[in-house]
Amino acid sequence: xxxxxxxxxxxxxxxxxxxxxxxxxxxxxxxxxxxxxxxxxxxxxxxxxxxxxxxxxxxxxxxxxxxxxxxxxxxxxxxxxxxxxxxxxxxxxxxxxxxxxxxxxxxxxxxxxxxxxxxxxxxxxxxxxxxxxxxxxxxxxxxxxxxxxxxxxxxxxxxxxxxxxxxxxxxxxxxxxxxxxxxxxxxxxxxxxxxxxxxxxxxxxxxxxxxxxxxxxxxxxxxxxxxxxxxxxxxxxxxxxxxxxxxxxxxxxxxxxxxxxx
Amino acid sequence: xxxxxxxxxxxxxxxxxxxxxxxxxxxxxxxxxxxxxxxxxxxxxxxxxxxxxxxxxxxxxxxxxxxxxxxxxxxxxxxxxxxxxxxxxxxxxxxxxxxxxxxxxxxxxxxxxxxxxxxxxxxxxxxxxxxxxxxxxxxxxxxxxxxxxxxxxxxxxxxxxxxxxxxxxxxxxxxxxxxxxxxxxxxxxxxxxxxxxxxxxxxxxxxxxxxxxxxxxxxxxxxxxxxxxxxxxxxxxxxxxxxxxxxxxxxxxxxxxxxxxxxxxxxxxxxxx
Numbered sequence: 001x002x003x004x005x006x007x008x009x010x011x012x013x014x015x016x017x018x019x020x021x022x023x024x025x026x027x028x029x030x031x032x033x034x035x036x037x038x039x040x041x042x043x044x045x046x047x048x049x050x051x052x053x054x055x056x057x058x059x060x061x062x063x064x065x066x067x068x069x070x071x072x073x074x075x076x077x078x079x080x081x082x083x084x085x086x087x088x089x090x091x092x093x094x095x096x097x098x099x100x101x102x103x104x105x106x107x108x109x110x111x112x113x114x115x116x117x118x119x120x121x122x123x124x125x126x127x128x129x130x131x132x133x134x135x136x137x138x139x140x141x142x143x144x145x146x147x148x149x150x151x152x153x154x155x156x157x158x159x160x161x162x163x164x165x166x167x168x169x170x171x172x173x174x175x176x177x178x179x180x181x182x183x184x185x186x187x188x189x190x191x192x193x194x195x196x197x198x199x200x201x202x203x204x205x206x207x208x209x210x211x212x213x214x215x216x217x218x219x220x221x222x223x224x225x226x227x228x229x230x231x232x233x234x235x236x237x238x239x240x241x242x243x244x245x246x247x248x249x250x251x252x253x254x255x256x257x258x259x260x261x262x
Numbered sequence: 263x264x265x266x267x268x269x270x271x272x273x274x275x276x277x278x279x280x281x282x283x284x285x286x287x288x289x290x291x292x293x294x295x296x297x298x299x300x301x302x303x304x305x306x307x308x309x310x311x312x313x314x315x316x317x318x319x320x321x322x323x324x325x326x327x328x329x330x331x332x333x334x335x336x337x338x339x340x341x342x343x344x345x346x347x348x349x350x351x352x353x354x355x356x357x358x359x360x361x362x363x364x365x366x367x368x369x370x371x372x373x374x375x376x377x378x379x380x381x382x383x384x385x386x387x388x389x390x391x392x393x394x395x396x397x398x399x400x401x402x403x404x405x406x407x408x409x410x411x412x413x414x415x416x417x418x419x420x421x422x423x424x425x426x427x428x429x430x431x432x433x434x435x436x437x438x439x440x441x442x443x444x445x446x447x448x449x450x451x452x453x454x455x456x457x458x459x460x461x462x463x464x465x466x467x468x469x470x471x472x473x474x475x476x477x478x479x480x481x482x483x484x485x486x487x488x489x490x491x492x493x494x495x496x497x498x499x500x501x502x503x504x505x506x507x508x509x510x511x512x513x514x515x516x517x518x519x520x521x522x523x524x525x526x527x528x529x530x531x532x533x534x535x
Contacts, residue, residue, distance in 0.1 A: 020365075024369055036381060036382060076275050095272065095275075104516070106472035106513075107469065108489055112496055132282060133282075136283065218475075225372065241361065
Protein backbone atom coordinates (compact mmCIF):
# COMPACT_ATOMS: atom_id res chain seq x y z
CA UNK A 1 0.00 0.00 0.00
CA UNK A 2 2.68 2.46 1.04
CA UNK A 3 4.67 1.50 -2.03
CA UNK A 4 1.73 2.20 -4.32
CA UNK A 5 1.27 5.62 -2.72
CA UNK A 6 4.96 6.37 -3.21
CA UNK A 7 4.73 5.47 -6.88
CA UNK A 8 1.61 7.58 -7.37
CA UNK A 9 3.37 10.53 -5.72
CA UNK A 10 6.44 10.22 -7.95
CA UNK A 11 4.19 9.86 -10.99
CA UNK A 12 2.26 13.04 -10.09
CA UNK A 13 5.48 15.04 -9.71
CA UNK A 14 6.68 13.69 -13.05
CA UNK A 15 3.44 14.69 -14.75
CA UNK A 16 3.85 18.15 -13.22
CA UNK A 17 7.44 18.44 -14.50
CA UNK A 18 6.83 16.96 -17.93
CA UNK A 19 3.38 18.31 -18.83
CA UNK A 20 4.85 21.48 -20.41
CA UNK A 21 7.24 19.37 -22.47
CA UNK A 22 4.32 17.31 -23.79
CA UNK A 23 2.43 20.53 -24.60
CA UNK A 24 5.39 21.88 -26.59
CA UNK A 25 5.79 18.68 -28.57
CA UNK A 26 2.06 18.67 -29.37
CA UNK A 27 2.25 22.35 -30.38
CA UNK A 28 5.11 21.59 -32.76
CA UNK A 29 2.65 19.47 -34.81
CA UNK A 30 -0.15 22.05 -34.64
CA UNK A 31 -0.88 23.63 -38.01
CA UNK A 32 -2.51 26.64 -36.31
CA UNK A 33 -0.10 29.33 -35.15
CA UNK A 34 -2.11 29.91 -31.98
CA UNK A 35 -0.99 28.37 -28.72
CA UNK A 36 -4.53 27.66 -27.61
CA UNK A 37 -6.18 26.30 -30.78
CA UNK A 38 -5.63 22.96 -32.46
CA UNK A 39 -5.68 23.40 -36.23
CA UNK A 40 -4.86 19.87 -37.33
CA UNK A 41 -1.73 17.77 -37.56
CA UNK A 42 1.22 18.98 -39.64
CA UNK A 43 4.93 18.46 -40.20
CA UNK A 44 5.37 21.82 -41.88
CA UNK A 45 7.17 23.54 -38.98
CA UNK A 46 9.81 20.83 -39.00
CA UNK A 47 10.10 21.03 -42.78
CA UNK A 48 10.53 24.81 -42.72
CA UNK A 49 12.96 24.76 -39.82
CA UNK A 50 16.21 24.29 -41.75
CA UNK A 51 15.40 27.04 -44.24
CA UNK A 52 14.69 29.63 -41.53
CA UNK A 53 18.02 31.42 -41.50
CA UNK A 54 17.33 33.61 -38.44
CA UNK A 55 16.46 30.61 -36.25
CA UNK A 56 19.45 28.64 -37.57
CA UNK A 57 21.69 31.63 -36.85
CA UNK A 58 20.36 31.81 -33.26
CA UNK A 59 20.91 28.06 -32.89
CA UNK A 60 24.50 28.34 -34.07
CA UNK A 61 25.12 31.30 -31.75
CA UNK A 62 23.64 29.35 -28.83
CA UNK A 63 25.70 26.23 -29.53
CA UNK A 64 28.96 28.06 -30.14
CA UNK A 65 28.48 30.09 -26.95
CA UNK A 66 27.80 26.93 -24.98
CA UNK A 67 30.74 25.05 -26.45
CA UNK A 68 33.28 27.87 -26.16
CA UNK A 69 32.19 28.96 -22.70
CA UNK A 70 32.14 25.36 -21.43
CA UNK A 71 35.63 24.64 -22.81
CA UNK A 72 37.22 27.84 -21.51
CA UNK A 73 35.45 27.58 -18.15
CA UNK A 74 36.55 23.96 -17.83
CA UNK A 75 40.18 24.88 -18.49
CA UNK A 76 40.27 27.85 -16.09
CA UNK A 77 38.14 26.09 -13.48
CA UNK A 78 40.08 22.84 -13.48
CA UNK A 79 43.51 24.41 -13.07
CA UNK A 80 42.09 26.71 -10.39
CA UNK A 81 40.66 23.73 -8.50
CA UNK A 82 44.02 21.96 -8.69
CA UNK A 83 45.79 25.05 -7.39
CA UNK A 84 43.29 25.52 -4.57
CA UNK A 85 44.24 22.27 -2.88
CA UNK A 86 47.81 23.49 -2.43
CA UNK A 87 46.77 26.78 -0.90
CA UNK A 88 46.74 28.04 2.66
CA UNK A 89 43.35 27.51 4.25
CA UNK A 90 42.58 31.24 4.46
CA UNK A 91 43.35 31.84 0.78
CA UNK A 92 41.29 28.83 -0.20
CA UNK A 93 38.32 29.97 1.88
CA UNK A 94 38.51 33.39 0.23
CA UNK A 95 38.58 31.87 -3.24
CA UNK A 96 35.68 29.53 -2.46
CA UNK A 97 33.74 32.50 -1.13
CA UNK A 98 34.26 34.38 -4.38
CA UNK A 99 33.35 31.25 -6.36
CA UNK A 100 30.07 31.03 -4.48
CA UNK A 101 29.03 34.61 -5.29
CA UNK A 102 27.67 33.89 -8.80
CA UNK A 103 26.12 30.63 -7.58
CA UNK A 104 24.16 32.27 -4.78
CA UNK A 105 23.59 35.73 -6.20
CA UNK A 106 20.46 36.48 -8.19
CA UNK A 107 20.91 36.05 -11.93
CA UNK A 108 19.43 39.47 -12.58
CA UNK A 109 22.11 41.07 -10.36
CA UNK A 110 24.89 39.09 -12.06
CA UNK A 111 23.45 40.16 -15.41
CA UNK A 112 23.18 43.86 -14.65
CA UNK A 113 26.57 43.93 -12.90
CA UNK A 114 28.23 42.62 -16.07
CA UNK A 115 26.15 45.00 -18.19
CA UNK A 116 27.37 47.94 -16.06
CA UNK A 117 30.97 46.71 -16.37
CA UNK A 118 30.71 46.71 -20.16
CA UNK A 119 28.98 50.11 -20.18
CA UNK A 120 31.59 51.61 -17.86
CA UNK A 121 34.53 50.41 -19.95
CA UNK A 122 32.77 51.17 -23.23
CA UNK A 123 32.88 47.58 -24.47
CA UNK A 124 30.72 47.02 -27.53
CA UNK A 125 27.85 44.64 -26.73
CA UNK A 126 27.81 41.54 -28.91
CA UNK A 127 28.90 37.91 -29.06
CA UNK A 128 32.08 38.56 -27.02
CA UNK A 129 30.25 40.18 -24.11
CA UNK A 130 27.83 37.24 -23.90
CA UNK A 131 30.73 34.79 -24.10
CA UNK A 132 32.61 36.54 -21.27
CA UNK A 133 29.44 36.48 -19.16
CA UNK A 134 28.79 32.79 -19.83
CA UNK A 135 32.38 31.82 -18.97
CA UNK A 136 32.02 33.74 -15.71
CA UNK A 137 28.90 31.97 -14.53
CA UNK A 138 30.20 28.60 -15.76
CA UNK A 139 33.57 28.53 -13.94
CA UNK A 140 32.01 27.94 -10.49
CA UNK A 141 30.15 24.86 -11.75
CA UNK A 142 33.42 23.39 -12.99
CA UNK A 143 35.31 24.19 -9.77
CA UNK A 144 32.57 22.75 -7.58
CA UNK A 145 32.51 19.59 -9.63
CA UNK A 146 36.30 19.07 -9.86
CA UNK A 147 37.22 20.02 -6.28
CA UNK A 148 35.59 17.00 -4.57
CA UNK A 149 37.46 14.66 -6.93
CA UNK A 150 40.80 16.27 -6.08
CA UNK A 151 40.09 16.03 -2.36
CA UNK A 152 39.63 12.26 -2.72
CA UNK A 153 43.00 11.81 -4.43
CA UNK A 154 45.66 9.95 -2.59
CA UNK A 155 48.57 12.43 -2.46
CA UNK A 156 51.03 9.56 -2.02
CA UNK A 157 50.24 8.28 -5.52
CA UNK A 158 51.52 11.53 -7.04
CA UNK A 159 54.59 11.52 -4.80
CA UNK A 160 55.23 7.85 -5.56
CA UNK A 161 55.20 8.60 -9.28
CA UNK A 162 57.76 11.36 -8.73
CA UNK A 163 59.90 9.08 -6.56
CA UNK A 164 59.86 6.57 -9.37
CA UNK A 165 61.35 9.18 -11.66
CA UNK A 166 58.36 10.80 -13.32
CA UNK A 167 58.55 14.53 -13.94
CA UNK A 168 55.87 16.62 -12.16
CA UNK A 169 54.07 17.01 -15.51
CA UNK A 170 54.19 13.33 -16.32
CA UNK A 171 53.12 12.43 -12.78
CA UNK A 172 50.21 14.80 -13.10
CA UNK A 173 48.96 13.54 -16.46
CA UNK A 174 49.53 9.87 -15.68
CA UNK A 175 48.35 9.75 -12.08
CA UNK A 176 46.27 12.76 -11.08
CA UNK A 177 44.47 13.67 -14.28
CA UNK A 178 42.78 10.30 -15.00
CA UNK A 179 41.35 10.34 -11.49
CA UNK A 180 39.81 13.80 -11.72
CA UNK A 181 38.61 13.36 -15.31
CA UNK A 182 35.02 12.31 -14.41
CA UNK A 183 34.70 15.50 -12.35
CA UNK A 184 36.10 17.58 -15.21
CA UNK A 185 33.61 16.02 -17.62
CA UNK A 186 30.58 16.44 -15.43
CA UNK A 187 31.60 20.05 -14.77
CA UNK A 188 31.92 20.68 -18.50
CA UNK A 189 28.54 19.08 -19.19
CA UNK A 190 26.92 21.15 -16.46
CA UNK A 191 28.52 24.32 -17.86
CA UNK A 192 27.29 23.46 -21.36
CA UNK A 193 23.75 22.83 -20.12
CA UNK A 194 23.69 26.04 -18.06
CA UNK A 195 24.86 28.07 -21.04
CA UNK A 196 22.23 26.56 -23.36
CA UNK A 197 19.39 27.19 -20.89
CA UNK A 198 20.47 30.70 -19.85
CA UNK A 199 18.23 33.60 -20.65
CA UNK A 200 18.55 36.24 -17.93
CA UNK A 201 22.30 36.92 -18.06
CA UNK A 202 22.32 36.79 -21.89
CA UNK A 203 19.41 39.26 -21.94
CA UNK A 204 21.52 41.89 -20.14
CA UNK A 205 24.85 41.27 -21.88
CA UNK A 206 23.78 40.88 -25.52
CA UNK A 207 23.88 43.64 -28.07
CA UNK A 208 21.46 44.45 -30.86
CA UNK A 209 21.74 42.03 -33.75
CA UNK A 210 22.99 39.05 -31.74
CA UNK A 211 20.40 36.55 -30.55
CA UNK A 212 20.50 33.21 -28.82
CA UNK A 213 17.47 30.94 -28.97
CA UNK A 214 16.36 32.21 -25.54
CA UNK A 215 16.51 35.89 -26.37
CA UNK A 216 14.85 35.23 -29.72
CA UNK A 217 11.97 33.43 -28.02
CA UNK A 218 11.64 36.25 -25.48
CA UNK A 219 11.37 38.81 -28.26
CA UNK A 220 8.54 36.76 -29.79
CA UNK A 221 6.47 36.48 -26.61
CA UNK A 222 4.34 39.57 -27.29
CA UNK A 223 3.71 38.97 -31.00
CA UNK A 224 3.34 35.20 -30.73
CA UNK A 225 5.94 32.44 -30.74
CA UNK A 226 7.03 31.16 -34.14
CA UNK A 227 5.88 27.48 -34.09
CA UNK A 228 9.23 26.51 -35.65
CA UNK A 229 10.66 27.22 -32.19
CA UNK A 230 8.48 24.44 -30.75
CA UNK A 231 9.73 22.14 -33.51
CA UNK A 232 13.37 23.03 -32.82
CA UNK A 233 13.12 22.59 -29.06
CA UNK A 234 11.32 19.28 -29.52
CA UNK A 235 14.17 18.10 -31.74
CA UNK A 236 16.77 19.18 -29.16
CA UNK A 237 14.84 17.59 -26.31
CA UNK A 238 14.29 14.27 -28.07
CA UNK A 239 17.97 14.15 -29.13
CA UNK A 240 19.20 14.65 -25.55
CA UNK A 241 16.65 12.16 -24.25
CA UNK A 242 17.80 9.58 -26.80
CA UNK A 243 21.46 10.22 -25.90
CA UNK A 244 20.70 9.77 -22.20
CA UNK A 245 18.87 6.51 -22.78
CA UNK A 246 21.69 5.30 -25.01
CA UNK A 247 24.39 6.14 -22.44
CA UNK A 248 22.45 4.41 -19.69
CA UNK A 249 21.75 1.29 -21.73
CA UNK A 250 25.21 0.99 -23.21
CA UNK A 251 27.06 -2.10 -21.92
CA UNK A 252 29.88 -1.20 -19.56
CA UNK A 253 28.43 2.17 -18.67
CA UNK A 254 27.30 0.78 -15.31
CA UNK A 255 30.89 0.48 -14.18
CA UNK A 256 31.63 4.06 -15.08
CA UNK A 257 28.62 5.42 -13.23
CA UNK A 258 29.60 3.54 -10.11
CA UNK A 259 33.05 5.05 -10.22
CA UNK A 260 31.59 8.53 -10.47
CA UNK A 261 29.49 8.07 -7.39
CA UNK A 262 32.27 7.96 -4.79
CA UNK B 263 50.97 18.68 -4.97
CA UNK B 264 52.42 21.46 -2.93
CA UNK B 265 54.96 22.90 -5.27
CA UNK B 266 55.31 26.52 -6.31
CA UNK B 267 54.21 26.01 -9.88
CA UNK B 268 50.83 24.59 -8.85
CA UNK B 269 49.93 27.76 -6.98
CA UNK B 270 50.32 29.83 -10.15
CA UNK B 271 47.61 27.74 -11.81
CA UNK B 272 45.04 29.72 -9.86
CA UNK B 273 46.21 32.96 -11.44
CA UNK B 274 43.89 32.94 -14.49
CA UNK B 275 40.88 32.34 -12.28
CA UNK B 276 41.99 34.93 -9.72
CA UNK B 277 42.31 37.55 -12.45
CA UNK B 278 39.04 36.43 -14.03
CA UNK B 279 37.06 36.57 -10.80
CA UNK B 280 38.36 40.04 -9.99
CA UNK B 281 37.49 41.31 -13.47
CA UNK B 282 34.11 39.59 -13.88
CA UNK B 283 32.79 39.03 -10.36
CA UNK B 284 34.27 41.61 -7.98
CA UNK B 285 34.58 44.68 -10.22
CA UNK B 286 31.07 44.24 -11.73
CA UNK B 287 29.61 44.11 -8.21
CA UNK B 288 31.51 47.27 -7.31
CA UNK B 289 30.00 48.82 -10.44
CA UNK B 290 26.52 48.12 -9.10
CA UNK B 291 27.44 49.96 -5.91
CA UNK B 292 29.07 52.80 -7.83
CA UNK B 293 26.04 53.35 -10.06
CA UNK B 294 23.62 52.76 -7.16
CA UNK B 295 25.17 55.47 -4.99
CA UNK B 296 25.61 58.12 -7.70
CA UNK B 297 23.25 60.08 -9.95
CA UNK B 298 23.45 60.52 -13.71
CA UNK B 299 26.14 63.19 -13.42
CA UNK B 300 28.26 60.99 -11.14
CA UNK B 301 27.53 62.91 -7.95
CA UNK B 302 27.06 60.77 -4.82
CA UNK B 303 23.45 60.37 -3.75
CA UNK B 304 21.21 58.11 -1.68
CA UNK B 305 18.16 58.85 -3.81
CA UNK B 306 18.37 55.62 -5.80
CA UNK B 307 18.37 53.49 -2.67
CA UNK B 308 15.67 55.56 -0.97
CA UNK B 309 13.39 55.24 -3.98
CA UNK B 310 12.45 51.79 -2.68
CA UNK B 311 10.08 53.66 -0.34
CA UNK B 312 8.07 54.96 -3.32
CA UNK B 313 4.71 53.13 -3.23
CA UNK B 314 5.15 51.57 -6.68
CA UNK B 315 8.60 50.17 -5.84
CA UNK B 316 7.71 49.16 -2.30
CA UNK B 317 4.60 47.34 -3.48
CA UNK B 318 6.59 45.38 -6.07
CA UNK B 319 9.08 44.35 -3.37
CA UNK B 320 6.30 43.24 -1.02
CA UNK B 321 4.53 41.20 -3.72
CA UNK B 322 7.82 39.58 -4.72
CA UNK B 323 8.58 38.70 -1.07
CA UNK B 324 5.09 37.30 -0.54
CA UNK B 325 4.95 35.22 -3.73
CA UNK B 326 8.47 33.86 -3.31
CA UNK B 327 7.81 32.91 0.33
CA UNK B 328 4.62 31.07 -0.63
CA UNK B 329 6.33 29.20 -3.45
CA UNK B 330 9.34 28.33 -1.26
CA UNK B 331 7.04 26.82 1.38
CA UNK B 332 5.05 24.83 -1.20
CA UNK B 333 8.29 23.65 -2.84
CA UNK B 334 9.55 22.43 0.54
CA UNK B 335 6.30 20.58 1.28
CA UNK B 336 6.31 18.91 -2.14
CA UNK B 337 10.05 18.15 -2.20
CA UNK B 338 10.62 16.59 1.20
CA UNK B 339 8.44 13.51 0.65
CA UNK B 340 9.81 13.17 -2.88
CA UNK B 341 13.43 13.36 -1.67
CA UNK B 342 12.63 10.77 1.03
CA UNK B 343 11.12 8.37 -1.49
CA UNK B 344 14.00 8.86 -3.93
CA UNK B 345 16.68 8.37 -1.27
CA UNK B 346 15.05 5.17 -0.03
CA UNK B 347 15.14 3.67 -3.50
CA UNK B 348 17.79 1.53 -5.13
CA UNK B 349 20.86 3.55 -6.11
CA UNK B 350 21.04 2.97 -9.85
CA UNK B 351 17.47 4.09 -10.17
CA UNK B 352 18.43 7.30 -8.42
CA UNK B 353 21.00 8.22 -10.98
CA UNK B 354 18.33 8.10 -13.64
CA UNK B 355 15.96 10.10 -11.45
CA UNK B 356 18.48 12.89 -11.02
CA UNK B 357 19.17 12.93 -14.73
CA UNK B 358 15.48 13.32 -15.31
CA UNK B 359 15.52 16.43 -13.16
CA UNK B 360 18.34 17.90 -15.26
CA UNK B 361 16.78 16.85 -18.56
CA UNK B 362 14.00 19.48 -18.54
CA UNK B 363 16.74 22.13 -18.72
CA UNK B 364 17.32 21.01 -22.29
CA UNK B 365 13.95 22.34 -23.31
CA UNK B 366 14.08 26.11 -23.27
CA UNK B 367 13.01 27.57 -19.94
CA UNK B 368 10.93 30.34 -21.54
CA UNK B 369 9.04 27.87 -23.72
CA UNK B 370 8.42 25.54 -20.79
CA UNK B 371 6.99 28.40 -18.78
CA UNK B 372 4.89 29.60 -21.72
CA UNK B 373 3.51 26.08 -22.07
CA UNK B 374 1.84 26.59 -18.70
CA UNK B 375 -0.22 29.33 -20.33
CA UNK B 376 -1.66 26.76 -22.70
CA UNK B 377 -2.32 24.47 -19.75
CA UNK B 378 -3.73 27.06 -17.35
CA UNK B 379 -5.71 29.32 -19.69
CA UNK B 380 -9.44 29.76 -19.07
CA UNK B 381 -10.11 27.65 -22.17
CA UNK B 382 -6.87 25.70 -21.69
CA UNK B 383 -6.08 22.02 -21.34
CA UNK B 384 -6.59 21.72 -17.58
CA UNK B 385 -9.92 23.55 -17.62
CA UNK B 386 -11.18 21.47 -20.53
CA UNK B 387 -10.41 18.35 -18.53
CA UNK B 388 -12.03 19.81 -15.40
CA UNK B 389 -15.18 20.76 -17.33
CA UNK B 390 -15.52 17.34 -18.87
CA UNK B 391 -15.43 15.97 -15.32
CA UNK B 392 -18.06 18.58 -14.32
CA UNK B 393 -15.66 20.21 -11.92
CA UNK B 394 -15.37 24.00 -11.44
CA UNK B 395 -12.83 25.65 -13.77
CA UNK B 396 -9.67 27.34 -12.50
CA UNK B 397 -9.31 31.02 -13.26
CA UNK B 398 -5.70 31.55 -12.42
CA UNK B 399 -3.92 32.68 -15.59
CA UNK B 400 -2.64 36.26 -15.36
CA UNK B 401 -3.09 36.26 -11.57
CA UNK B 402 -0.49 35.99 -8.80
CA UNK B 403 -1.50 32.31 -8.45
CA UNK B 404 -0.15 31.59 -11.93
CA UNK B 405 3.14 33.28 -10.99
CA UNK B 406 3.43 31.13 -7.86
CA UNK B 407 2.66 28.12 -10.03
CA UNK B 408 5.44 29.02 -12.45
CA UNK B 409 7.92 29.58 -9.60
CA UNK B 410 7.15 26.17 -8.09
CA UNK B 411 7.46 24.53 -11.49
CA UNK B 412 10.79 26.16 -12.32
CA UNK B 413 12.52 25.91 -8.95
CA UNK B 414 11.23 22.62 -7.51
CA UNK B 415 14.37 20.66 -8.57
CA UNK B 416 16.55 23.15 -6.63
CA UNK B 417 14.73 22.10 -3.46
CA UNK B 418 14.65 18.37 -4.18
CA UNK B 419 18.38 17.93 -4.92
CA UNK B 420 19.93 19.35 -1.71
CA UNK B 421 17.40 17.56 0.52
CA UNK B 422 17.95 14.33 -1.41
CA UNK B 423 21.73 14.70 -0.99
CA UNK B 424 21.62 15.06 2.81
CA UNK B 425 19.06 12.29 3.18
CA UNK B 426 21.32 9.91 1.22
CA UNK B 427 24.20 10.68 3.60
CA UNK B 428 22.28 9.78 6.76
CA UNK B 429 23.73 6.62 8.29
CA UNK B 430 21.01 3.95 8.20
CA UNK B 431 22.37 2.57 11.50
CA UNK B 432 21.16 5.71 13.25
CA UNK B 433 17.61 5.00 12.11
CA UNK B 434 17.90 1.34 13.14
CA UNK B 435 19.31 2.39 16.51
CA UNK B 436 16.39 4.75 17.07
CA UNK B 437 13.95 1.95 16.24
CA UNK B 438 15.81 -0.49 18.51
CA UNK B 439 15.58 1.98 21.35
CA UNK B 440 11.83 1.95 21.01
CA UNK B 441 11.06 5.01 18.86
CA UNK B 442 8.22 4.55 16.40
CA UNK B 443 8.47 5.69 12.78
CA UNK B 444 7.07 9.16 13.49
CA UNK B 445 9.41 9.70 16.43
CA UNK B 446 12.40 8.49 14.40
CA UNK B 447 11.52 10.96 11.69
CA UNK B 448 11.18 13.96 13.98
CA UNK B 449 14.09 13.10 16.30
CA UNK B 450 16.63 11.75 13.80
CA UNK B 451 15.88 12.23 10.10
CA UNK B 452 14.47 15.75 10.17
CA UNK B 453 17.19 17.34 12.37
CA UNK B 454 19.91 15.70 10.27
CA UNK B 455 18.40 17.03 7.05
CA UNK B 456 18.31 20.67 8.19
CA UNK B 457 21.38 21.69 6.11
CA UNK B 458 19.69 20.38 2.97
CA UNK B 459 16.42 22.10 3.81
CA UNK B 460 18.12 25.44 4.44
CA UNK B 461 20.19 25.14 1.28
CA UNK B 462 17.06 24.26 -0.70
CA UNK B 463 15.18 27.22 0.75
CA UNK B 464 17.90 29.66 -0.39
CA UNK B 465 18.15 28.04 -3.80
CA UNK B 466 14.41 28.49 -4.35
CA UNK B 467 13.83 31.75 -2.50
CA UNK B 468 16.56 33.83 -4.21
CA UNK B 469 15.60 33.09 -7.84
CA UNK B 470 11.89 33.34 -7.02
CA UNK B 471 12.31 36.69 -5.26
CA UNK B 472 14.32 38.17 -8.10
CA UNK B 473 12.57 36.76 -11.17
CA UNK B 474 11.14 38.99 -13.85
CA UNK B 475 10.56 36.35 -16.51
CA UNK B 476 7.96 34.21 -14.77
CA UNK B 477 5.86 37.21 -13.77
CA UNK B 478 6.20 38.54 -17.30
CA UNK B 479 5.08 35.30 -18.96
CA UNK B 480 2.38 34.08 -16.57
CA UNK B 481 1.24 37.26 -14.82
CA UNK B 482 0.11 38.90 -18.04
CA UNK B 483 2.58 41.77 -17.39
CA UNK B 484 0.02 43.34 -15.06
CA UNK B 485 1.77 42.25 -11.91
CA UNK B 486 5.16 43.90 -11.38
CA UNK B 487 7.66 42.20 -9.10
CA UNK B 488 10.82 43.98 -7.95
CA UNK B 489 12.69 42.05 -10.66
CA UNK B 490 10.41 43.51 -13.34
CA UNK B 491 10.96 47.04 -12.01
CA UNK B 492 14.74 46.62 -12.11
CA UNK B 493 14.67 45.01 -15.56
CA UNK B 494 12.60 47.87 -16.95
CA UNK B 495 14.92 50.50 -15.46
CA UNK B 496 17.80 48.85 -17.31
CA UNK B 497 16.29 47.90 -20.64
CA UNK B 498 13.42 50.37 -21.18
CA UNK B 499 14.34 53.51 -19.25
CA UNK B 500 18.14 53.12 -19.37
CA UNK B 501 18.18 54.50 -15.82
CA UNK B 502 21.15 52.45 -14.63
CA UNK B 503 21.55 54.43 -11.43
CA UNK B 504 18.00 53.80 -10.22
CA UNK B 505 18.15 50.16 -11.36
CA UNK B 506 21.42 49.67 -9.46
CA UNK B 507 20.01 51.33 -6.34
CA UNK B 508 17.05 48.96 -6.31
CA UNK B 509 19.38 46.00 -6.96
CA UNK B 510 21.38 46.94 -3.87
CA UNK B 511 18.16 46.78 -1.83
CA UNK B 512 17.42 43.39 -3.39
CA UNK B 513 20.93 42.15 -2.60
CA UNK B 514 20.31 42.94 1.05
CA UNK B 515 17.70 40.17 1.11
CA UNK B 516 20.00 37.82 -0.79
CA UNK B 517 22.82 38.45 1.70
CA UNK B 518 20.46 37.78 4.62
CA UNK B 519 19.48 34.42 3.15
CA UNK B 520 23.16 33.61 2.43
CA UNK B 521 24.09 34.33 6.05
CA UNK B 522 21.28 32.06 7.25
CA UNK B 523 22.57 29.30 4.96
CA UNK B 524 26.14 29.75 6.18
CA UNK B 525 25.03 29.50 9.82
CA UNK B 526 23.00 26.32 9.34
CA UNK B 527 25.18 24.62 6.76
CA UNK B 528 28.77 25.14 7.91
CA UNK B 529 30.27 22.22 6.00
CA UNK B 530 28.43 22.87 2.78
CA UNK B 531 26.72 19.51 3.18
CA UNK B 532 23.54 20.71 1.60
CA UNK B 533 25.11 22.00 -1.58
CA UNK B 534 23.36 20.75 -4.66
CA UNK B 535 26.45 19.61 -6.52
